[in-house]
Amino acid sequence: MARYFDVHPDDPQPRAIGQIVELLRSGGLIAYPTDSCYALGAQLGNREALDRIRAIRQLDSKHHFTLVCKDFAQLGQFVQIDNDVFRSIKAVTPGSYTFILPATKEVPKRLLHPKKKTVGVRIPDNAVVQALLAELGEPLLSSTLLLPDEEEPLTQGWEIKERLDHVVxxxxxxxxxxxxxxxxxxxxxxxxxxxRRGMGDPSRFE
Structure with missing residues (x-):
């Protein structure tokens, strides 16, 4: 049965954040809100959680997982990024965008696209996620919480608890x-x- 954390959206309670991060460090898989929609999250090196996310979402090996990063200093450890691309990304970050970039050797191979050797990265504009990342001290392995055969992600914490109680x-x-x-x-x-066109305005990249 999943634990349920009711966290303030603008001023997350440190005790709750600490408990969630402790759960992540012990191998847990969480459903958490972002600046776009709910996502599934786990510690970067957690192979079992990666398999659990694949099973929940029924993903194939070509799916790009996302590393949710606290800031550009952290993001730069995991992807190769030149000055022009950096400027383009910085203009809309933090925000509701995921960027696919060539990965560095810091990224576990099982997270890479099998042919392109790329990975998705993003810096969210969300106080709860930023608090989790600050406490964790590393990126979150993440994937949109979009269930198979459903067109839209789940949006309510209570509904996610009800439907995914035994899988997160x-x-x-x-x-x-x-x-x-x-x-x-x-x-x-x-x-x-x-x-993919989503929450962030794509016009500047077209």
Missing amino acids: DAVVDSGDCGAEPTTVIDFSSGSAEVV
């Missing part, structure tokens, strides 16, 4: 969350390609 270890609820995933921009070829 905790649900973090900070009130209403959006129903639209991030906009995904692929920079792996050097220029921007809009892969």
Whole structure:
């Protein structure tokens, strides 16, 4: 049965954040709100949680997982990014965008796209996620909480608790969350390609 954390959206309680991070460090899988929609999150090196996310979402090996980062200093450890791309990303970050970039050797191989050797990264504009990342001290392995055969992500913490009670270890609820995933921009070829239109305005990348 999943633990349920009711967390303030703007001023997250340190005790709750500490308990959630402790759960992540012990191998847990959480459902948590972001600046776009709910996501599934785990510690970066957690192989079992990766398999659990694949099973929940019925994902194939080509799916891009996302590293949710606290800031550019952290993001830069995990992806290769030149000055032009950096400027483009910085203009809309933090925000509801995921960027696909060539990965560095810091990224576990099982998270990489099998052919492109790329990974998704993002810096969210959300106080709860930023508090989790600050306490954890590393990126969160993450994937949009979009269930198979459903067109939109789940948006309510209580509903996620009800439906995923036996497949996640905790649900973090900070009130209403959006129903639209991030906009995904692929920079792996050097220029921007809009892969998915979502919460973030894609017009500057088209």
